[in-house]
Amino acid sequence: MGKYSEQLKLAVIEDYCSDQSGLxxxxxxHGVDVSSLRKCVAAYRVYQRKEASLL
Structure with missing residues (x-):
């Protein structure tokens, strides 16, 4: 999702994570590419795990 703003990426990822809908x-x-969303969700989850381990 390189061509999308950080705000849009976060909004789409949070929507995906909080909803029962699939990718x-x-x-x-949201009008974004499925493969781009998949990569961003994976990166977001890794980031969350790293952040949680610091707490």
């Missing part, structure tokens, strides 16, 4: 539905709802 495809979430990507279509």
């Amino acid at each position: 495809t539905d979430t990507a279509q709802r």
Whole structure:
């Protein structure tokens, strides 16, 4: 999701993580590429794990 703003990325990722919809539905709802969303979600989850381990 390199061509998308950080705000949009975070909003889409949070929507995906908080919703029961799948990647495809979430990507279509926000007009983003499914494979880009998949990569961003994976990176976000790694970041969350690292952040949680610091607490």
